[in-house]
Amino acid sequence: MGAELHQVQIINDQHVEGPICFISRKIKPTEARYGASQMECLCLVWALERLNYFLEGCAFEVITDCTTVESLLNIKTPNRHKLRWQIAIQEYRGNMTIVQKDRNIHKIADGLSRWPLPNNIDNPDYVQEEAFPQIPIEGISVTDLNTTFFEEIRNSYTQDNNCSILFQLLSKDCKENSLIHSLDEIWKNSYDEGIFDLLDGIIYHRTKHTCVMRVVDRSLINLVLKECHDSPFSGHLSEDRTREKVKPCIWWPMWQKDVTEY
Template identity: 80%
Template sequence: MPEFKLPFKLYIDASGDGLGAALHQVQIINDKPVEGPICFISRQIKPTEARYGASQMQCLCLVWALEKLNYFLEGCVFEVITDCTAVKSLLNMKTANRNMLRWQIAIQEYRGNMNIVHKDGNVHKNADGLSRWPLPNDINNPAYVREEASPQIPIEGISVTDLNTTFFEEVRNSHTQDKNFSILCQLLNKDCKDYSLIHALDEVWKKSYDERRFHLLDDITYHRTKHTCVMTVVDRS
């Protein structure tokens, strides 16, 4: 059984056949630290995922594993072990790739509790085996992800707005001139929680921070709800 006060270890791996993840924990047994398994999950990749490159597949594996193992990991300290350098840099990666950017935003809620480390593949053969011989991606698999059909949405108009770098610089500068934004940026840049800063936030800001709704990308804050993630700006009114 897991001890939620102790850190977890999450081993992840992806192959051309599937995704695999092994959740471990080091517990004290007979006065000795012993690492043992808590949970194993795997699934075959979907047809739409077969087009992904190796780095994208590994990043997808992390996002999928975090979603499926959220019961164990939410609010806990844990280490992710991967043999892919792209996964290690995903939290702070500057990318124009739509999927990578979406996954980057999705894992921001674990910032401060999650440490991603790169190790050679031979240290986590557990996840490697799971990805090479995965369970079918069907409803009998607890780690199942439904294949969603692409909706046929008619496009009746397109509006394009060109935002130059000056706009983003103004947003960043405005953050430094507002108490709550300034504190928030400091908190989101830290690898651990600073409770003195958290308590300095106004109550409505503190509530959203505690719910992990704020994320920081390129020194600009974003606020996430169930279906949206929008840039936050200082109210000058």
């Protein structure tokens, strides 16, 4: 069932009627057994309840194509349904006028009870839609990061023997065997496999799918763990989800164990 609220306004010294709102709802299973006249009366009562904040204190007309609705307020011997509906709309008596219009004149009700026609050439109100070409748009977002954190990473390499040697090897075009052999065995093997890279003075640890910063300073490691777990923006995540946040950003030996212990 559905209803439409209209208002008449004076525009350029002419009375112009325009819609205010449209309402509708699905019929309940028990209501599906109602006859046509009962359904029309039910729709009126429901519409008045829904539109009460528009209608309260105002004089208005109810336009319908059902004669039963027109006589709802004045039925002498109503059944239990209509009696209940009479009581429900008593507050509008004096302000409400029910007007009956034939179906061929009252086209709004006829339109509200039907699905809209598709917008194609078979529709008498067909409007050709303008076709717009699809234009792909690529957006690029650039954000400047705090350089202090990166400076601390670079400075921390001087405090670690392996990182200091690795920094020298990656900075030079000519690789010195003496420097390579001075690395610890695990570092030497990783260097030989080409896992390490140097970019903007920061050592990166490369794997099959990631390339993350190499950190050795314990205070920086603790800062990363704090930001990935304790920060309000991180949400105090579980061990697995904290590990997932650390993994694409920073790498250090035994990092998974440190995340678990933290």
